[in-house]
Amino acid sequence: MTDPHISPDIKTSPNGHPDRTAPSPRAHLVLAAACIAQVMVVLDVSVVNVALPSIASDLGFAPGGLSWVVNAYTLVFGGLLLLGGRFADLVGHRVAMLWGLALFGVASVIGGLAQTPGQLIAARAGQGLAGALLAPLSLAVIMVAFPSGKARSRAVGIWAMVAAAGSALGVLLGGLLTDWLSWRWVLFVNVPIVALGLSVAWVSLRTPTTPLLKRLDVPGTCLSTVTVTALANGLIQAGEHGWGASSAVLSFGIAVVTGVVFVVWELRAAAEPLVRFGVFRERSVWVANLVVLFIGAATVAGFYFASLFLQNVLHYSPLRAGAAFLPFCLGTITGSMLSGHLTARLGTRTVLATGLALGALGMTLFGLMDETSTFLNGFLLPSVVASVGVGLCMVSNTTLATSAAAAHEAGLISGLVNAARQIGGSLGLAILTAVAATHGGSPSSAADRTQQLVDGYERAFFVTAVFCAVAALIAALFAPRRARRGPRPLPSRSPSRSRSAFGLRGRRGSVSVSALEGVASREAEAPDRLAEGVFPLRGQGGVRGERVRAPRGSRWLWRGADWGALYGSPRTLR
Template identity: 85%
Template sequence: MTDLSAEITEHRRRDDTTAAPRAGLVLATACIAQVMVVLDVSVVNVALPSIATDLGFAPGGLSWVVNAYTLVFGGLLLLGGRFADFVGHRVAMLWGLTVFGITSVLGGLAQTPGQLIAARAGQGLAGALLAPLSLAVIMVAFPTGKARSRAVGTWAMVAAAASALGVLLGGLLTQWLSWRWILFVNVPIVVLGLALAWKSLSGAATARIKRLDVPGAFLVTLAVTALVNGLIRAGEHGWGTLGAGLSFVVAVVAGLAFVVWELRGASEPLVRFGMLRARSVWVANLVVLFIGAATVAGFYFASLFLQNVLHYSPLRAGCAFVPFCIGTIAGSMLSGRLTARLGTRPVLATGLALGALGMLLFGLMDENSTFLDGFLLPSLVASVGVGLCMVSNTSLATSAALPHEAGMISGLINASRQIGGSLGLAILTTVAATHGTPSSAADRTRQLVDGYERAFFVTAAFCAVAAVIAVVFVRDAAPTAPVEAPHDGAPTDTAQPEAG
């Protein structure tokens, strides 16, 4: 038997309630890495006006403070997950944290728009390594069953809370200190993460491969980057523009070439397509595609509603999201207990249904709404739903993961969420667009409310579709050991057992 076979035997042998040595420190390291990645997405939004004023961004250029991160992050997620498996989790985590810290400092010291955009791209590179790695180290340190479910629940809860708190933190730092501190704040987090990673993570590589699939990495990076770029251009300039169309063509051609290469040309594929036959893997990735579309767009339009319709300041808008954060934590804490009693399917479907209801209630707000009678209730309903479904869906995705494929599955689930968020935001930006010149400020406000209402209703539809997918396709069954992949890395003809 090979070393891989021995590892799989050990993976199957462990009791469901036990975990690897130093598993608690591994979980803390994973949570810190994920907090930085999530914060970096949400904390920058409320600081954009201050950044534009300070650095003198040209009209239309400010969006690249966000887009530079999104393009690099989305394009390199799959490669980041596989690279972590190849070089070892400790080395990958140390490199990812170091690059994140350095680029954060450079971004905070930026004196020109180009310098800040370049630093944000560097953060995207580090994030593409850290995001899949933060989940991969949990899958290796914790066995399948209750121990992993609890760990994944904690990870998902921390990530969801960080996303909600990022809006508040961005408002606080921007108003009380400077927009530069939304980047400098990463430095102490990086230092703590480096210390924990050095002490807790193994230095051995988890993948039994001799080389990285460079052609596959290039093709999938090109495909995902072109897709995200096309979605960004479509959201900003319209779906019929030449730039968006060319990007989509490149994405399709590169995507098809990637599939052909992985199936026919790669000796050690970047993605083992046989793994996608497992119901738990493809269902979880499909569901998270819709979750990403709903949550990213929901945050975006809720923030715009508070500032453009209710005329909240950035700090006040950030504070308005505190109940959302509390609801997300509550939903995440409930998810593990409810899943243990009821199974994944009812918990996931209920969370998505609550998300749909919350988004529907957001769509009923108007210019006369207040925080108490308009914003609070949908925030609580949607946030509890998000907490329930994110934790249960992440547990579903990782339930059949082998240690040596942890980075691969983590990269897939993060890439699906990122693509879903970009796609949802691009679609809903078009849906919410206003047309015509308003004759008064009241008419302008009415136009905004109508656009946001349409966007929230479509977001509710995203959650509803995901709920139907969960009800129809998720199967709750006794945990079964994952099926071993062929030693040569080729796709297997035998599907992994259904899990969930």
């Protein structure tokens, strides 16, 4: 007989228990919705870059205000990423996806119709808010729809390919739309994407019977938002005014203080912490987040300075500069498609380190360009080398980050990965802007000015290559050879003992959970039922949860709240 509490979208095993390793029938539609949301989020990071001169002349931006067309998006986006992931776990992925897409569409229309700089900046902030909800959610819904194994690896690979190619596509699309139509269409282009995403999400995502998160950690949310926002603002101010600027120093100081308070709160006081730092015990999680920090720094800065080189040194038009990124887009897609096959043969560590090494080589080749370079003899080769490397490392690193995550960790892991990439991008851009601006004296002629630009961009590209090389070294030394296919197994029952080997001790007593009935790992993460607990329990391996009121020897439900929690159908306590 089928358990009525098990979703009909979840396949069951021959013994009647839910098979959490098999994707649901709607899984591929969920993947499509996730990719649509992700491509829109990453597209809007770069799509406005080549349109900035047209925006400035049309809306009358002051010289220091134009950068806020980009900063308003990245600041709100980065500051609210962790909240976005956990909020989706609280209200449900379907509701969060629909509201996030709708908000992105409304903000895009307002931005496209903007008549003043303030209106456009506010609309970009609205896009950043929606992006902070959609970015972690787009990966989280994949992790739930594809619980583990090869199916999850393939799905995450497709998502990462879309994410990697979206940034390059944004530069290309921004140039085309600005030259052929108007800068306003770099915002209006989101409207049909939103409509498609809403349609697919509406039919594919289902409202869960129980939320993955019971309540939101409000103090932790406020502290994390202030910390990340202050850090991002400090990096923006440092890039524009220098690292010693009072605005940058003040922002960094706020970030340090609130960051320390946030960590103390999460470790000691939070009942349901926003960030369970226990996830970093998993090597794949901390390695992937550290690597993606450097990937974000390298890719964001690389796109930025490559675009500037084409327009300021080679004097390309926005359309021509955008078209020059087409090989980069195709190379990224190629590298992403190859990543899964190579990972199966060579292992995650080898593919990740190789991709990062190719990225370092490509950025070094970019640094060798000068004012005599052309697209064919200067820009094409480094674009191909770097883009294939980006495709390889983005897919393999995302797979590494999500390989050992259960569904109740989906929002958290997704938020951490996206936040690390966003902070890395802001940090890299701030550092490399300062590096590129370092020069000796003022240019005395146009030729000297061009040479000064070339020298600055050369330094920036070489430092970007160093970022990739450091990430490659981290991957080679610390990444596991192969990513785990499914969450970490729970301790198994000892055959020599009549009672469970997995004892759980609470503040008012102790219980033992009997045999896990064939559930060998924490892949069965969604509880079939919920009930009010009598008292909290804490067990081996960080297991926490609540024992449900029932007579001794009858069936109990164990509802866990941490990475090692026991989920699934009720167990017998003895």
